[in-house]
């Protein structure tokens with residue numbers, strides 16, 4: 001079995017070695033321009049079109065959870081990957097735990113009003129504030145898949161009212177499920193903390209816009225952990241100015257790296273991280289990919305296949 005690997009920034013040597021250890025007998029190589037030798041599997045992130053074009057692969061694995069960059073490249077170059085070649089993505093592989101840490105710590109930060117106390121500290125003001133009540137702190141998670149459900153699971157023990165929105169209805173204990181476009185408005189009404197974990201698709205791009213933000217509870221919070229294109233940044237800034245939104249925590253941006261002139265940098269009520277909410281953990285990812293390849297080779301069923309029509 002031949003495996004080709006391409007990632008613009010990862011430590012390729014680590015991956016090649018780990019894949020060889022996990023799949024003894026496989027031949028694993030870094031793909032470099034001009035390499036047209038046969039391969040069975042390709043492991044990729046932001047792949048050059050020529051890496052995949054014309055290849056008769058058994059499967060392609062994206063080295064992340066989101067496949068929007070691969071699918072958008074495929075849209076521009078439809079012959080990059082034949083329709084019958086399955087595309088897989090990483091399911092969790094350690095990203096769930098990172099998203100849990102991120103979301104829980106930020107929700108508690110807002111709930112305990114540390115943002116307000118930080119602002120008071122800047123003015124050297126000693127001022128105990130009224131506590132927020134859990135029942136006024138409904139958390140709504142956009143996207144209830146692998147990562148959204150993990151975040152919900154981590155928030156559940158804290159006792160906040162929890163709800164999620166997805167395409168199909170969920171039956172997660174203690175979490176109210178809203179499904180489909182018709183139930184987006186009821187999901188938003190009363191939501192105080194909105195956490196985005198949707199994939200980037202034609203249906204979800206720009207979804208966090210003025211119309212959506214206006215439906216949230218007053219003094220609400222937005223946490224964007226998915227993709228920058230989900231959020232209309234100008235609408236977020238206006239909602240912060242109008243008082244509709246109290247604060248935002250952003251990990252992803254319409255343009256990355258975020259340009260120095262973006263007004264988000266200086267906004268006192270916008271907290272930011274540089275697209276690090278959950279990163280690919282190599283050891284977990286290698287063992288997940290090796291397990292999936294082994295199952296595929298044995299003709300067994302696997303999960304993680306991307307539905308290219310659906311876009312995630």
Ligand SMILES: NC(=O)C1=CN([C@@H]2O[C@H](COP(=O)(O)OP(=O)(O)OC[C@H]3O[C@@H](n4cnc5c(N)ncnc54)[C@H](OP(=O)(O)O)[C@@H]3O)[C@@H](O)[C@H]2O)C=CC1
Pocket residue numbers: 065066067090091092095142143144145146147148165166167168169180181197198199200201203204225226227251252275276277278279312
């Ligand atoms: N910031 C970061 O560091 C990282 C960001 N991400 C982002 O997180 C995203 C989510 O990852 P993951 O949880 O693994 O993905 P999943 O595919 O497991 O979950 C996606 C969820 O979104 C729902 N959904 C998709 N389209 C719609 C729609 N039109 N209307 C309503 N719900 C919809 C799905 O509904 P249903 O369940 O019904 O199919 C599903 O619940 C990734 O696509 C990626 O962009 C991922 C990793 C790191």
Ligand SMILES: O=C(O)C(=O)CO
Pocket residue numbers: 063064065066067275276278279280
């Ligand atoms: O895996 C993904 O989709 C990511 O965004 C990694 O940062």
